[in-house]
Each structure stands twice: as structure tokens, then as C-alpha cells.
Amino acid sequence: MAPQPQPQPHDAIIDKNYEVVRRQGAKVFAGTTDPTEAEEWLRNTEIVLDRIECTPEQKLRYAVSLFEKDALDWWETIPGSKNRPITLTWNDFLKEFADKYTPPVYRNRKKVEFLELKQNELSVAGYELQFVRLSKYAPEEVSTDELRRDRFERGLRLEIREKITIKPPSYGALLEAALRAEETSLERSSTEAKRKRLTGNLNPIPGQSGAVSFRGCGLQRGWYRGRGMGQTSRSPSVSSGRGGPNSIGFGGRQGPTRSFSGRSIPSCANCGMRHTGECWGAQPIVCYRCLLDKIIFLRI
Incomplete structure (x- = not known):
């Protein structure tokens, strides 16, 4: 009877996956004073860790393994970070990281930016990108589809809102209606511009x-x-x-x-x-x- 393969120790699996995390695109993090850069690093790291289907405990260990220099020095000052077995959770890590690299003053500023967001000269698609990016700083304002729809509608330009004569039932339907209204408006503007160029050449001054x-x-x-x-x-x-x-x-x-x-x-x-x-x-x-x-x- 052939011998059965022995299961690998848990720590051996963890050690092997350190390299997998890097091959999947995770980047080392040496610390930064730019909150946007820190957010981008964390977002990219979470995408990679979700891709390889890590447990919350594994996420914490893999994320910390990417720290170096100032980031590693900072992490070692966190109470419980050196405990073995580790006692901190993934949610603890997210909170500590946010407090360090995206402090409350930064998040409050982004929340105000979201609450005051208007389409202005942006296209509907460009406005929607900004809306989605900033909405995470004011989750209570978009906690339901209805709240998200109404908030998005208030920021649209008047000329777009006026073309939406029937209130869309959902955020997705509103976005589609706004894109169609914008397309109609652009076609009209293009036609008017051509007409003005033509009549401008014909009419006497x-x-x-x-x-x-x-x-x-x-x-x-x-x-x-x-x-x-x-x-x-x-x-x-x-x-x-x-x-x-x-x-x-x-x-x-x-x-x-x-x-x-x-x-x-x-x-x-x-x-x-x-x-x-x-x-x-x-x-x-x-x-x-x-x-x-x-x-x-x-x-x-």
C-alpha cells in the first residue's frame, strides 16, 4: 500500500504563500505621508488577498509581511503586534492602519468633498467615478439604493435633470437615464454649433x-x-x-x-x-x- 502524503504544517503553508502574495501583485509598503498612496496600497493588497482566498488571520500575517522600514517600525509599536500566537485581528489591523495613514481630519475633509460634490463640467461618467470614490467617506449617505440614487441625482447638472422626466426606480436606472440625456444634449449642441458656423458664414455683418x-x-x-x-x-x-x-x-x-x-x-x-x-x-x-x-x- 502506497504511503499517504503527509499534510503540510500550517506554518509551512503560510510561508509558501508569502511568495504567492507577491507574485499576485502585492507591493511592499515602507510608509508614506500621502493618505491617497496609503489607501491605494491597502486597496491593492486586499484585492490580492481576496484573490488567493485567505482567512482573516492569514490576511493580517501576509499584509504585515509586506511592511518594511518606517511602516515596520510603526507596526512594532502597536500593542499585541509581537504576541505569538498573534492576538490582533484583521479588523484591528484596518483600524490601526487607518488611524495612522488616513487620519480623521483627512477622512472628514473627504466626506465634506463628497457632500458638496456636483457634476459641473464633468461628464456623467466622470461624475459617477468621483461619486463612487468619495462615497466611502460618507457611508451613511449611501446606505440604501434610494439614498444613493437621490444623492447622485442632486449633483447632476440642471440640463441633465430636466431631461429625466420620470423618476428612475433605482440608482442604476438613474445612471442610465443620465447617460442617455447627456448623449441627447451633446447631439443637440453639435447640431447647433454646425448651424451657427454655417449661418455665421452666410449672414452679413x-x-x-x-x-x-x-x-x-x-x-x-x-x-x-x-x-x-x-x-x-x-x-x-x-x-x-x-x-x-x-x-x-x-x-x-x-x-x-x-x-x-x-x-x-x-x-x-x-x-x-x-x-x-x-x-x-x-x-x-x-x-x-x-x-x-x-x-x-x-x-x-
Whole structure:
């Protein structure tokens, strides 16, 4: 009959698991003056210890095994920390650790921060992350799902709350409704921004040269044929060598000579056309009817 394997002593199992704890991601702790850093270490350590399914007694021994330098010096000053067998419990450890590294003044400050928490410029998801992170400092404020829901709702921006017309039955339902309301609000804002950019390019600015408002297209049928330009309803009454009044000839950069009060008008150095006054040949004018922002013609 084959010999039965002998069970390992309890202390041998503990010693073996010290290395397992480190391989699972637990970090050594040398002490700190930053409460946030201490909280992060404890949180990470608890996750690792829960992963390997430790008993409360084992949790205490493994956590203390990660102490070094200042942290170890501090722990050895705790009454009962050197007793063998150990008499302190895991809850004793949590209390002593909190009193040392996250003192009451820090926890009270975080509680006030939670009670005053508002969404403001945060996204709904960002606000929810802050809400969850700070809620542990005021557990009495979120002890039930209803209290958690109401507290979260009070911190939402007004524009989000106004879109939630029916009170959600739970915290989870409220969060989902707030996310949908935010998505709708963002879509509306994006549409409004696009509309303003478009109308901002089309609408004239009083007193600003080059800005013209057209109720219609302002261009007659067949306005562009080859190199010729048709009539426009706003053409100036300037007679040219070809055509009658209200006619503008566009026969290329060397257009017909035009006369104004008996004078010959020289070609414009900017657009190549013959006109008086300011040259608006490079000014883009957008048609209200077709909304094509690339329709550019010479305004003379």
C-alpha cells in the first residue's frame, strides 16, 4: 500500500504563500505621508488577498509581511503586534492602519468633498467615478439604493435633470437615464454649433465690406457658360463697349474697355477686370439657395 502524503504544517503553508502574495501583485509598503498612496496600497493588497482566498488571520500575517522600514517600525509599536500566537485581528489591523495613514481630519475633509460634490463640467461618467470614490467617506449617505440614487441625482447638472422626466426606480436606472440625456444634449449642441458656423458664414455683418445677403440665388439661369457671365439682378448700371446697360462682360482677363463718365477704366491688378472702387474679386460670396460655399464671383 502506497504511503499517504503527509499534510503540510500550517506554518509551512503560510510561508509558501508569502511568495504567492507577491507574485499576485502585492507591493511592499515602507510608509508614506500621502493618505491617497496609503489607501491605494491597502486597496491593492486586499484585492490580492481576496484573490488567493485567505482567512482573516492569514490576511493580517501576509499584509504585515509586506511592511518594511518606517511602516515596520510603526507596526512594532502597536500593542499585541509581537504576541505569538498573534492576538490582533484583521479588523484591528484596518483600524490601526487607518488611524495612522488616513487620519480623521483627512477622512472628514473627504466626506465634506463628497457632500458638496456636483457634476459641473464633468461628464456623467466622470461624475459617477468621483461619486463612487468619495462615497466611502460618507457611508451613511449611501446606505440604501434610494439614498444613493437621490444623492447622485442632486449633483447632476440642471440640463441633465430636466431631461429625466420620470423618476428612475433605482440608482442604476438613474445612471442610465443620465447617460442617455447627456448623449441627447451633446447631439443637440453639435447640431447647433454646425448651424451657427454655417449661418455665421452666410449672414452679413453690418458695416463690413464684402458681406452680402441674398434672398435668392442672385444668379440667372445659365449664369456661367464657358468664359461668359450672365446678368445679375444687382448689376451696376455701367455701360460697356458690348451689350447694353446692366450688362457685365466677362471675356477673360483682357475684357472689353469700359468707360465711366467719359474716362477709360484701366484693368484691375487684382482681378484683371475693369472697374472702379474697391476690388472685391477675391471675396467669397455664398448663395443662400444652393449653399455652395465654393461659388465665387466678382462683385463690382
